[in-house]
Amino acid sequence: MLQQQRGIQHTEQEITMTEQHEQWQALEIRRPDDVPAVTPLSWQFDKLYRHSERLMNLALPSDFPYPVEVAGAEDAVAAIALGESIRRDIEYARGTRARQALELGATVADVAGALDMDEDQVRELLRTWADGQRLLWQSTTDDGRPPLGLSPDAYADFLAFLDQADADR
Template identity: 55%
Template sequence: MPDFKQWKALQVSRPGDVPAGTPLSWQADKASEHAMRVWDNHLPADFPHPVERGTAHDAVAELALRESIRREVEYGRGTRVHTALELGATWAEVAAALDISPDDARALLRQWADGQHHLYLSYQEQDRKPLGISPDEHAAIISLTERGDDEGRSAR
């Protein structure tokens, strides 16, 4: 992750230009700056205040940053579902927060857990320090999908 000064100077034209771990708030701020310059192109030429007109780079950077944000948000859904359940939320609450059915929320958690478990196993097979979730952690997470829709952890 870059420090803030490095981040401000970084030129972004693809989602992959955003370093891993860059806070979403930094990405949103940079996307907004580009968007404002693009929006300023709609102001009349005789606008009474100074404006900074946007360029194609601004439009592309805004697209790339928004895509990076979308991917980060999408990628983190499984982690956030798991955390909510571990803290005592019910499947009904999690599903409502995602605006999906409890069964779809369970499927989301299963898919995320399976992907994290696959990552763990592939690292282990390569004799690398495993990332992801171990077989025991995977089993514990999958067991959460067996809770009823209104069943949460008792200690909330």
């Protein structure tokens, strides 16, 4: 079902996303773990920008002619925590994106170029990523949660795929 807001039609899913975004905007961030899992990077960057803008306003002269919001300690702490959350998200995604690139037909050399690494470093990155995904699968199934990560079979398949990518070089 579509609803009309400001002359634009929106689906129920988009409206729910808007509500989630409003909840995110109201959330106080003091630690990287305060950022909910799978929060879009664009949302994190937007919140970081707002805190950073207030921090930059501290450098304005006291007689600045326009009203501005000035930062407090909470802005500095939030900017640090958001920066760390973003760094972690980007770092975590490296292995996932490298795997996706290979599965979509990129070569190990292509991925190495994109990451500014040599091919052996890419293989190590992917093996480390696969090990983490296998451990994630094990921990979620051990805890009775829906499995996340690579099952033992998927792990073995990925390592075989990676070995084949090595053989093709």
